[in-house]
Amino acid sequence: MVLATDDLARRTGAQLRDRFRRVRLNVLLALQTGIAAGLAWLIAHEAIGHRAPFFAPIAAVITLAVSVGQRLRRAFELVFGVAIGIAVGDVLIYLIGTGPWQIGLVVTLAIVTAIFLGGGSSLVTQAASSAVLVATLTPPTTNGVSYDRFVDALVGGLVGLGVMALLLPINPLTVVGRAAAPALDALADGLAETAEALVAHDTERVEAALARMRAAEGDLRTLQEAIDAATETAALAPVRWRTRSALNQYIDAAEHVARALRNSRVLVRRALTLLRDGETLPPPLIEAVGALGEAVSWLRRELADGVEPVAARERALRAASEVGIAYAEGVDFSGSVIVAQVRSAAVDLVRASGLDGKETHRLVRRAVGRHVPPDGR
CATH class of the missing domain: 1.20.58 (Methane Monooxygenase Hydroxylase; Chain G, domain 1)
Incomplete structure (x- = not known):
């Protein structure tokens, strides 16, 4: 019983040390991501005047989270993939409404657009997933197509890249x-x-x-x-x-x-x-x-x-x-x-x-x- 208890204590201690080590290694990323999300919302809300720019902090978070350790091209693909998906989703859902076949069509066209623009896997994936978000969670209203979310995505992505390059950059x-x-x-x-x-x-x-x-x-x-x-x-x-x-x-x-x-x-x-x-x-x-x-x-x-x-x-x-x-x-x-x-x-x-x-x-x-x-x- 004593040996089992000691073994459990050793394993628990090793796990805790490993988790603290992982926190130390990633604390800079967490700070970068938090600052980027706050700045993206602030710019989109205060400087541009969008009432609820939730796509801006989302784009900033995705940009920093996915592009860590990746090439700059991957980061730009991510930014513009989000923007393309939002733009295609906004326009098409406003014109054809919502529903299963509409969602399928929006995703297909978002992917085709991303491929046509010469994007890699990151751009294609983000264009498709952003189109799904627009089509299912926040479809455009009858007041017309709004490009606010497109702009928010660009703002968030660019803020993410700026923070990655200029604010608390990795050593x-x-x-x-x-x-x-x-x-x-x-x-x-x-x-x-x-x-x-x-x-x-x-x-x-x-x-x-x-x-x-x-x-x-x-x-x-x-x-x-x-x-x-x-x-x-x-x-x-x-x-x-x-x-x-x-x-x-x-x-x-x-x-x-x-x-x-x-x-x-x-x-x-x-x-x-x-x-x-x-x-x-x-x-x-x-x-x-x-x-x-x-x-x-x-x-x-x-x-x-x-x-x-x-x-x-x-x-x-x-x-x-x-x-x-x-x-x-x-x-x-x-x-x-x-x-x-x-x-x-x-x-x-x-x-x-x-x-x-x-x-x-x-x-x-x-x-x-x-x-x-x-x-x-």
């Missing part, structure tokens, strides 16, 4: 740093675990490291989405312009980190084969794999600090140097594959540190080549 570096951490951690930990497993000749630990690195593919997609969103914020929000330089480091590094992860997965698979086949395992080969893991760890720290990743570059070159020593001492088939993959991953990480391709290949060749005998191939 691009925070967004990208959080998104980059899982992918970089998976790569660094996977390489470190593989190096330790090679020392212990533990195939199960290598398999676990490989599984984690395979699962990190989704983290790469999340990172790219975060970079897209952060790039927009850094371009639109004046208070975030100073983050552009540090953000560019993430942008330049992302492609090479993805390549390093894929090359490292090949490396780990071959390490598993090497252990199973009982091949020669020179100690410098293990050092090289561990140095790659250190390079990734340093890359994460230095990118987060907004400084040039010099330490990451040095450790990647040390990995190349160690693998050159291992090759000179002699390796079997799987070992030679690991040598090649360490060299490729070292190139990726040096590129991620900010050097161009030509300089990177020169440095890696020098690091590897100084340990290879003259007749080595």
Whole structure:
């Protein structure tokens, strides 16, 4: 009974901590959305003179809620999709009345209009749903078609975009740093675990490291989405312009980190084969794999600090140097594959540190080549 109570308390505590963490991560979005809703209503009611502009705050809320982490195009599609749906619904329901077939026709024409205007899925969806709202909840009266709701939707959407860009904009570096951490951690930990497993000749630990690195593919997609969103914020929000330089480091590094992860997965698979086949395992080969893991760890720290990743570059070159020593001492088939993959991953990480391709290949060749005998191939 005591153990069950303790277990329940631990689970409850973990759930509460997770919920508080989620609140902290989303409190800025909540503030943005609340402010946008209030401003949209105020502008539509006081500045434009609409008596009950409820579509304005609705459009502002939808704009901010759906466009978080999306491209600016998606946000504009959302705004104009709402406006198109309201406009089409107002006009047609006034002309043909309400009813099931009228609702079907309104939705069809709203979608056709959105597609004709070249909209994507967000514009089409919002046009259709807004048309349904007009046709079912607030059909136009016999006094004629009112364009107030069309204007309210535009006001709300534009206010939402303005708040997103100008008022309490997200910190691009925070967004990208959080998104980059899982992918970089998976790569660094996977390489470190593989190096330790090679020392212990533990195939199960290598398999676990490989599984984690395979699962990190989704983290790469999340990172790219975060970079897209952060790039927009850094371009639109004046208070975030100073983050552009540090953000560019993430942008330049992302492609090479993805390549390093894929090359490292090949490396780990071959390490598993090497252990199973009982091949020669020179100690410098293990050092090289561990140095790659250190390079990734340093890359994460230095990118987060907004400084040039010099330490990451040095450790990647040390990995190349160690693998050159291992090759000179002699390796079997799987070992030679690991040598090649360490060299490729070292190139990726040096590129991620900010050097161009030509300089990177020169440095890696020098690091590897100084340990290879003259007749080595």
